[in-house]
Amino acid sequence: MEGSSSEGVLSHLSLLEARVRSRKNQPQQLSRVKELRAEVAALMMHRDQLKAEIQTHQNLQKLRTSMDKQCTHEEEEGVDEEFENSQLLWLMARHTQLKDLLNAHHLIGGYDIIKTSHGKGVCVSLATAYDGLYLDTYNLEIDLKPTLRIRRHNIPPFIPLNSLAEQSNMQTSIRPFLDLLSQHLNAFAGRKQQLKLVKEQHPSVEVMESNVLCTVLVLMFTLPKGETAVLCTLYYMDHTRCLPTRVHFESEDDDLPVSPEWKNNSSLLKETPVHKALTTMKKMGNIA
Incomplete structure (x- = not known):
């Protein structure tokens, strides 16, 4: 009798202990469920953002294509009807287009270069500035064939143009020559502007x-x-x-x-x- 009663007490205690453990684990499980739900919600939000970005990128690509083809105003209006927030999209596309142009401008050294009418050379414009103020602009017409040759220019005669061309090995690459010439012109413009400011101030x-x-x-x-x-x-x-x-x-x-x-x-x-x-x-x- 005593053995059976003691076994009953032990089993009851084990049952109570199991219930206590389950109650302790329950808050942890609920907390974990909340964490997982929050993580799922964050992932879904990120997915929606990516979808919106992809859609915007596709719309921008279409607008950029139409801009690059120099589409007419009527064609641009057709694009406006196709997309929501079309004005904002058009501005974004225009921004990326200008950014690409600036990158291209940077690749050629920041100089304005156009082909000459006869197609055998280029015209280069070199702007000077000092302390944020644009000053004089100088121009060169350079023949590219059969060899690089300065055809005409309005560079001041006291700037040693031919010497700079030889020093920078212009026949190998025109970029170092333009960089060196730009340094001389901007330095001259800066010294000249400083002299003017001395007289004024x-x-x-x-x-x-x-x-x-x-x-x-x-x-x-x-x-x-x-x-x-x-x-x-x-x-x-x-x-x-x-x-x-x-x-x-x-x-x-x-x-x-x-x-x-x-x-x-x-x-x-x-x-x-x-x-x-x-x-x-x-x-x-x-x-x-």
Whole structure:
């Protein structure tokens, strides 16, 4: 009797223990089910997004094809009726078209190149700019056959065009020649623009001398107390840059050019565009 009763108690305890375990596992199972449902919902949302992107891409391809074929306005209206949000799609297609054109423009070095009327050469336009401002544009007509030859141009005569062509080995590739020429033209335009800004922004600074290439610039500074003047000569030996490579000061006071203050001014003029350097020198009280 005692054995059978003890077995009954043990089996009852085992049953209770099994129920407790099942109740403990139930929240975990429910939590796992929620996680799986959330994951399924996220995957379905991602699937719908991919479907929408594929549809948009297909619509854009159709619009791009019609644009590349230079379709008429009526044909574009037909596309508008076919797709929802057609105006937005058209703008997106136009954006991708312009992006492709910019990429092609970059591949040829960013230069505007067109074929000449006789078809044996090209016309190249090189725009110059300084500090975000577009300045002069120069043009070359280059014959491609039988050899590369500059037919005509409006490059300033003080730019050594033939020397640059030989230096960059233009017969092998035209791109290095155009890059080097563009560097010279932009540097010249930058130096010329800086000289203009000096005259406009610093009336107290007298421009004593400058050459046509703007590679030598002589300025007269007046000290704040007006006791003496300083003659400053800037030499631009690197014709592909807008900054001087050498700065020379002359003054009645022989100690002034070698003073720490004016040595700092020399470094400033070598590292900063001249019109900006003069502004800093005025703020520091070095010149009037």
